[in-house]
Amino acid sequence: MIRTRKLCKYFDGDRALDSVDLDIAPGEVYCLLGANGAGKTTLINILLDFLPASSGNAWINGLDVSVEPLETKKYVAYIPEQVMLYGTLSGVENLDYFVTLATGRRLGRERLLELLGEAGLAADAAERRVAKYSKGMRQKVGVAIAFAKDAKALLLDEPTSGLDPQAADEFSRLLKKASDRGVAILMATHDLFHAKQTGTRIGIARRGKIVANLDASDIGHADLEALYLDLMRA
Amino acid sequence: MIAVVAKRDFIGFVRDGRFSWVGGLALVLLLSSIAVGWRHHSELAQERRAAQLEGYETWVAQGRKNPHSAAHLGMFVFKPETTLALFDPGLEPYVGATVWLEAHEQSDLKFRPARDATGLRRFGDLSAAFVLQMIGPLVVLLIGFDAFAGEREQGTLRQLSSLGVPPHRLLWGKATAVAAGVATLLVPTVVLLLAAVFASGDLGDSLARLAWLLLGYCLYLGTFLFSTLAVSAAAPNSRVALIVLLAAWIVATVVIPRAASELSRIQYPTPTAFAFDSAVADGLEHARRQALEENFHVKRSQDVPIEETGRALQIDDHAAYLVFDKHYGALWDVFARQQRAQETIGLLSPLVALRGLSTGMAGTDLAHQRDFAAAAERHRRLIQDMMSDDRIVHAGAEGYNYQADAELWRKVPPFDYASPPSGWALARCWPNLVVLAAGFVLSLLSAVASVRRLRPL
Numbered sequence: 075m076i077r078t079r080k081l082c083k084y085f086d087g088d089r090a091l092d093s094v095d096l097d098i099a100p101g102e103v104y105c106l107l108g109a110n111g112a113g114k115t116t117l118i119n120i121l122l123d124f125l126p127a128s129s130g131n132a133w134i135n136g137l138d139v140s141v142e143p144l145e146t147k148k149y150v151a152y153i154p155e156q157v158m159l160y161g162t163l164s165g166v167e168n169l170d171y172f173v174t175l176a177t178g179r180r181l182g183r184e185r186l187l188e189l190l191g192e193a194g195l196a197a198d199a200a201e202r203r204v205a206k207y208s209k210g211m212r213q214k215v216g217v218a219i220a221f222a223k224d225a226k227a228l229l230l231d232e233p234t235s236g237l238d239p240q241a242a243d244e245f246s247r248l249l250k251k252a253s254d255r256g257v258a259i260l261m262a263t264h265d266l267f268h269a270k271q272t273g274t275r276i277g278i279a280r281r282g283k284i285v286a287n288l289d290a291s292d293i294g295h296a297d298l299e300a301l302y303l304d305l306m307r308a
Numbered sequence: 309m310i311a312v313v314a315k316r317d318f319i320g321f322v323r324d325g326r327f328s329w330v331g332g333l334a335l336v337l338l339l340s341s342i343a344v345g346w347r348h349h350s351e352l353a354q355e356r357r358a359a360q361l362e363g364y365e366t367w368v369a370q371g372r373k374n375p376h377s378a379a380h381l382g383m384f385v386f387k388p389e390t391t392l393a394l395f396d397p398g399l400e401p402y403v404g405a406t407v408w409l410e411a412h413e414q415s416d417l418k419f420r421p422a423r424d425a426t427g428l429r430r431f432g433d434l435s436a437a438f439v440l441q442m443i444g445p446l447v448v449l450l451i452g453f454d455a456f457a458g459e460r461e462q463g464t465l466r467q468l469s470s471l472g473v474p475p476h477r478l479l480w481g482k483a484t485a486v487a488a489g490v491a492t493l494l495v496p497t498v499v500l501l502l503a504a505v506f507a508s509g510d511l512g513d514s515l516a517r518l519a520w521l522l523l524g525y526c527l528y529l530g531t532f533l534f535s536t537l538a539v540s541a542a543a544p545n546s547r548v549a550l551i552v553l554l555a556a557w558i559v560a561t562v563v564i565p566r567a568a569s570e571l572s573r574i575q576y577p578t579p580t581a582f583a584f585d586s587a588v589a590d591g592l593e594h595a596r597r598q599a600l601e602e603n604f605h606v607k608r609s610q611d612v613p614i615e616e617t618g619r620a621l622q623i624d625d626h627a628a629y630l631v632f633d634k635h636y637g638a639l640w641d642v643f644a645r646q647q648r649a650q651e652t653i654g655l656l657s658p659l660v661a662l663r664g665l666s667t668g669m670a671g672t673d674l675a676h677q678r679d680f681a682a683a684a685e686r687h688r689r690l691i692q693d694m695m696s697d698d699r700i701v702h703a704g705a706e707g708y709n710y711q712a713d714a715e716l717w718r719k720v721p722p723f724d725y726a727s728p729p730s731g732w733a734l735a736r737c738w739p740n741l742v743v744l745a746a747g748f749v750l751s752l753l754s755a756v757a758s759v760r761r762l763r764p765l
Contacts, residue, residue, distance in 0.1 A: 122470050124765050147472025158463030160316065162323040174312045176471040223471075 075100050075149075075227050075258035076121065081130035083116050083282070090116045092282040093130065096260075098275075100226065103249060103259040105273035105290075107266060109306055113282040114262035118229045121260070122152055134227050148176075151220030155232040157212040161205030165195060165215050168204055173222040181222060192251075193218040194244050210241035217248050220257075228252060230261040234268050246272040266302060270295050278305050309473070313481020318488050321451045327489055330450045334443045334493055341436045342500045345394035349504075356386035356405075364722045372711045374703075375695035376621060382410035385687065385723040387680040390671035391508040392517055395501055396437035398672025407684035409723075411692050412625065414632040414685055436497060437666050440525055441659055442561055444493060445532040449553040452486040452536040454546035456762065461545050469764040479537060479759045486533050494529075498522060516730040517669045520741070524665040527744040531658050532557075534751035541758040564657035565650075572649035576642050584639065591631040599627040614707040618699035625692050632685070640678050647674055651739065661743035668737035671727045675736045683725045691720050 076098040083091040091113045098104045108114050119125040121132050123143035132139045135149040159168045166186050174180050181189075190200045193214040204212065213233060220228055228249075234242040242265070249272050253259055263269055269276055270290060276298065278286040285305055293301070321327045363383040370381055387405035408415045456478075459465040468478065498518070505514040536553055543549035579587070597607065603623050604612050612620040647664070654660020667673035694716075703710035734741075 119765065124466065124469065124763065144472045144474060147470060150470065150472075152467070152470035154463070154466065156463065158467050160320060160462075160464060162320050163316070167319075171312065171316050172467065172471060175309060175468065175473050178309065219471075229470075 075102075075135055076104075076229075076260055077133045078117070078121075079131050081117070081120065081132055082128045083113070083120060083125065084128045089282050091120070091127075094282075094284055096277070096284070098227075098258045098260055100256040100258050101253050102275060103253050103261065103273045104275045104277060105269035106260065106262045106277045106279055106284075107264070107269055107302055108262075108279035109264075111281075112279040114279055115231055116282075117279075118152075118231050118260070118262055121229055122147070122150065149226040151216075151223050151225035151228050153213065153216040153220065153228070153230045153233050155235050156209060157216035159204045159207070159212055159215055161203060164203050165190060165200040165207065165211070168215055169200075169218050169222065172219045176219070176223045186218075186222075189218045189222050190215065192221060193248060210237050210245075213237065213241070213245060214248075217245075217252075220252065226257060228257050228259040228261075230259065230263075232263055233261065234263060234265050242268055266299055267295065270298050278302055280305055280308075309477050310481045310484060313473075313478055314484035314488065317455065317482050317485035321485070321489065327451055330447050331489060331492055334439065334447050335496065337434070337443060338436055338439045338493055338497055339500070341434050341439055342395065342497065345397070345436060346500075346504055349389055349391070349394035353389055356388065359384060360386050360723065367720065368714055368717045370714075370717060372713045374708055374710055375699045375712050375716065376411070376708070378712070378717065379411035379692050379695040382408055383723075384408055385684050385725070387677075388725060388727065390517075390676075390727050391505050391510055391514045392501065392521065392670040393672050394504060395435065395497075395521075396666045396670035396672060397435055398667030398670055399674060399677055400672050403677050405680070407681065407688075409684060409688040409691065411695070412628060414636060414688065437670070440493070440497065441528075441662060441666070444490065444525075444529050445557055445561065447493065448486060448490060448529060448532045449536045449550075449557060451489050452482070452533065453540055453550045453553050455482040455486070455537055456541040456759070457543045457546040457549040458540075460764065465762075466764040475759045475762045476756065478762075479541075479755060482537060483533060483755075486536070487530075490529050490533065494522075494525065513727075513730050517671070517733065520730065520734060520737075521666060521669040524662055524669070524741060524744055527741075527748045528658050528662045531744070531747040531751045534748070534755040538751065538755040538758040541755070541762050560657040561659050564654065565659050565663070568650040568653035568657075568660055571653055572646040575649050576645040578642055578646070579639070584635065588631065588635045591635060592628055595627040595631045596624050599623050615703075615705050617707050618696060618703050622693070622696035622700065625689075625696060629689060636681075636685075640674075640681075643674055643678075651743075655743060658744055658747040661740040661747070664740035665737045665744065668733045668740070669730070671733065673733075673736075676727060676733070679728055680725060684723070687723045694720055 076096065078094050078096040081091055081094040082089070094113070094117060096104070106114050106117070116125065120127050121134065121139055123139050123146070126140060134146045137146045139146045160171070163171065166183065169186050169190060170181070173186070187197055187200055191197065195211060195214040195218065199207075199211060204215070207215075230249075234245055237245060246268055249259060249261070253274070261269070261272070270293070273290045276288045276290050276293070277284045278301070286301065288298070363385075367381060367383050370378060385407050387400075389400075389405070393400065454461075456465070459468065501518055505511065505518060508514065535556070539552050539556075540546070540549045543552060600606055600609060600612070600620070604616065604620060606612060609620060609624070650660060651664055664673065668675065698712055698716055699710060702712070
């Protein structure tokens with residue numbers, strides 16, 4: 075579902091991505107670990123066609139993201155570290171707006187509230203203006219957008235960063251729910267604990283290169299941490 | 309999708325209070341200026357009709373006297389205000405709308421309200437056209453400056469881009485939202501102007517003029533709308549967008565029109581009143597002397613035989629007509645050249661073109677003033693010629709002792725001037741319309757190009 079081959083990106087001669095090959099199948103949760111500047115966000119930006127690749131290719135659902143960017147996005151949902159919504163609209167109005175733009179059809183108010191409920195947002199909160207939402211509440215609206223869109227691929231950039239443990243745990247459960255529906259998930263994160271807890275596979279990126287690819291079930295929390303620190307020191 | 313984006317943006321700038329303040333204040337200013345203009349227009353029209361009628365009645369009731377003396381009685385004639393002058397009074401406060409008709413002397417337009425106006429009065433005369441021309445673009449840029457730049461700053465542009473929303477649809481949606489905001493200013497204005505047109509009873513021509521006027525204002529505000537969106541899409545953040553747009557607004561609505569006016573007067577200077585009057589007086593003296601010598605072989609009018617004085621006066625008047633035509637024609641030509649020069653410099657600002665179209669369609673521009681002044685002068689000459697003809701036919705040896713009565717005075721028709729039709733006005737204004745349309749297309753293309761390069765990061 076999500077695939078890259080020899081993907082490279084340079085910024086003013088500096089290498090941000092170095093020949094990245096990636097395959098994420100439907101239902102798979104791929105957690106990409108790495109320090110700041112490892113190239114995690116750059117990879118997601120290229121998959122979203124926010125940035126052009128310097129060389130190599132990236133596909134989503136078999137479509138080259140740089141050749142058919144608008145078509146590709148029909149299959150993708152994106153949840154950044156801070157889900158950006160319109161502060162002057164309520165949660166349900168934001169969802170209505172983004173879903174209508176994404177799918178070209180209006181969902182009824184009840185369905186919208188149901189989607190927000192599935193994402194863990196209470197009905198009374200859904201009616202309030204987003205300007206007063208916490209980060210976790212915004213993430214839930216982001217997840218509801220992904221659910222409503224029925225996305226086949228989910229790109230997450232540090233989604234649990236700054237969330238309290240309970241909210242992060244709820245978020246992990248939502249991702250599990252999505253993967254059970256067959257969604258391919260790429261999650262860039264610093265959070266080793268949730269990567270191990272949520273991921274089916276784990277990648278470790280260093281200086282633009284994926285230096286380790288692991289099956290999450292083959293490694294424990296402590297070993298993952300040790301491996302990560304070793305690779306970062308190398 | 310366009311309607312969805314438009315609705316979101318409209319709700320956004322209504323809920324954040326910007327539109328309520330900026331649009332609300334502009335609307336209050338606009339509606340009050342139309343209301344004041346309407347009242348002023350109604351009172352003025354009534355006063356002018358009454359004054360002109362009274363002048364004609366005085367003329368008819370002047371009693372028995374020599375036709376030459378009668379021609380010196382004179383009368384005021386007034387330019388009837390078009391209905392749309394309540395929207396755009398144009399040049400009238402500066403050039404006047406009243407002409408004094410008297411034998412031997414062509415008179416320019418008198419009683420210019422601006423000449424007697426205090427600073428406060430000028431502020432009170434704020435016209436609806438001025439509000440739309442100056443404040444209209446400000447409303448557009450204050451509600452539209454962050455259309456794209458704000459989305460980029462808040463990160464919502466990333467969200468929208470990730471959903472695969474084509475940028476051009478965002479552009480049309482945002483343009484529709486800002487246009488809906490502007491429509492809240494334009495619609496009440498048009499409704500009030502329609503009411504004024506219907507109340508005046510002058511439907512056909514005024515409606516056509518109003519339609520052209522509306523097209524001009526739509527193109528003008530549309531130019532600012534798409535320029536605002538182009539800048540917003542290209543600017544790194546909304547603060548930069550706002551600064552650039554405010555600077556552009558000042559340049560387009562204040563600096564260029566003012567510079568165009570000053571430069572046109574430097575290039576084509578208007579003669580001073582003293583120089584103009586002296587040139588006319590010299591011309592008249594020379595023409596009159598020449599006419600006496602050629603027709604009667606005398607140097608002074610006193611030496612013309614008594615039975616020929618009627619013909620001598622007529623010859624004198626006709627010689628003066630040529631002098632007046634030459635000097636007043638040249639003066640109007642200077643004004644016309646100044647206007648053309650302003651319009652050429654004004655290619656850099658749509659406001660100059662809009663003013664030309666607006667005053668032209670409101671019937672308050674230079675061409676309409678000139679048409680009225682020419683009609684008034686034709687009427688003066690008609691009176692003068694009728695008086696001279698009567699004296700030539702009936703005075704004989706009585707000369708200055710001959711007296712005519714009301715029968716002759718009644719033969720002079722009342723001055724009945726109607727503003728030229730809208731087609732006449734359009735024939736003079738179409739270059740302004742072309743400039744406005746070109747500005748609109750350019751701004752639209754720049755917005756499309758700017759949005760095509762739009763990146764969420």
